[in-house]
Amino acid sequence: MGLPGALAAAAARLPGLSLVPPPVLPGASLEPLVFPDLDGWRADDHRAAFATFLASCAALRAPPREVGPIDAPTLREGLRQACANATRLGTAxxxxxxxxxxxxxxxxxxxxxxDKGGAGFFTGYYEPEVAGALTPGGGFDVPVYRRPDDLVMSGGGPTPNSGPVQRRDADGRMVPYFDRAAIEDGALAGRGLEVAWLKDPIDLFFMQIQGSARVRLPDGRVLRLNYDGYNGHPYLPVARLLIQRGLVPREEMSMARIRAFMEQDPQAGRALRRENRSYVFFKALDLGAGDGAMGAQGVSLTAGRSMAVDRRIHTYGVPVFVEADLPLSAPGAADPFRRLMIAQDTGSAIVGPARADLYFGAGDEAGAVAGRIRHPGRFILLVPRLARIAPGAP
Structure with a gap:
């Protein structure tokens, strides 16, 4: 009969238990596989993936923090059923x-x-560690802003994560929110929105790309900052601009090359940053030193096991097996990366059904690895087999 047939028979015998259909993903089709088709599947560290999946299970017990894909209720119930089965193992x-x-x-x-052909596409991200202070002075003069109270969605409510963002001007009209240049020029100054001050505007720019940071204060304490919304303007990758203008060869592009360009010519670097009109706001979190950055699902991220996906398409907590060759050991290397990851985060630059950002942890070493990754690979979605759907549920 095979496993699918056996599961269908089991579902028919158990009231409320149904097979979960594969989701319909805009812009993509799904090709059925079996686990022996997955290159490197048996050699992966499944215990590590299981621990990361359990972290998502805790978040799945609560109502979703934000609206996701159209078919999320069924898929989410399938994930909850898998979580219940994980608990029945009797051990974490x-x-x-x-x-x-x-x-x-x-x-x-x-x-x-x-649908456009080709493979999935992967990048990497990390949690930067930067020097900062809670008050300005002593060279700390670059403000890090929390989300302003007048930042609203076009529908009228506050938006911590995404969507069209506006503000009401002096004449009562709803207009686009301030862009990066306006904010850097002082549009938010004097409103008490500063959560920290940095020395280097390049540090702030990379914090905003990554969505989190560890800010080391002068007294040795570490302030953990996390994404708390953005100004609604489209994200424009400055790497693309540097490549298009012939300033950095495509094969040499990395976050290190972007930083080097900005440091070597501060005025050109400032102008380049301002071409990306998107601007990210932060909030302080009470996280332990050993905790990863906080993902959009509301769980602490796990280095090498957590990933960011397009939230309009994918459901938080779903496992994804990644097959790619990545420059992990050095620039230009093609190290096999065959890893079961869990979707626990999102980002405004992560767009598409086979697009993901792989989380590598905190600090310079993680940043060096993450900054080199812009590579294709196979994006393999693990869809729950069964779900317990209540009568009348969507």
Whole structure:
């Protein structure tokens, strides 16, 4: 009969238990696979993936923090059923074999194939560590702003994550929010919105790209800052501009090359940053030193296991197996990366059904690795097999 047939038979015998259909992803089709089709599947550390999945399970018990894909209710219930099955294992630290069998029994692999052709596309991100202060002075004169109270969606409510953003001007009209240049020129000054002060505007720019930071204060304490909304203007990758203008060869592009360009010519660097009109706001979080950055799902991210996806398409908590060759060890290297990741975050630059940002942790070493990654690969979605759907549920 095979596993799918056995599950269908089991679903028919258990009231309320239904097969979860593969989701309909805008801009892509799904190609059914079996686990032996996944290159490197058996060699992965499934215990680590299981631990990261359990972190998402805690968030899945609560109502969703924000609206996701149209078919999210069914997929989310499938994830909750898988979480319930994980709890029935009786341990949060199963053997690697048990963890692998858990994923194979509870999920079915589907390759996401973009309609435009080609493979998936992966980048990397990390949590920067920068020098800062809670008050200005002593060279700390670059403000880090929290989300302003007058930043509203076009529908009228506050937006911590995405969507059209506006403000009401002096004449009572709703207009686009201040762009990067206006904010840098003082549009928000004097309103008490500063959560920290930095020495280097380049540090702030990279913080905004990554969506979080560890700010080391003069007394040695560390302030953890996390994404708390943006100004609604489209994100424009400055890497693309540098490549288009012939300033950095495509094959040499990395965050290190972007920083080097900005440091070597501060005026040109400032002008380049201002071409990206998007501007990110931050909030302080009470996180332990060992905790990863806070993802949009509301869980602490795990280096090498958490990923950011397009929230309009994918559901938080869903596992994704990544098959790619990445420059992990050095620039230009092609190290095999065969890893089961969990979707726990999002970002305004992460757009598309087979697009993901891989989280590598905090600090300069993680940043060096993350900054080199702009590579294709296979994006394999693990869809829950069964869900317990209440009568009348969508």
């Amino acid at each position: 630290e199963p053997s690697d074999l048990v963890a692998r069998l858990f994923f194979e029994v509870n999920f079915a692999p589907w390759r996401v194939v973009p």
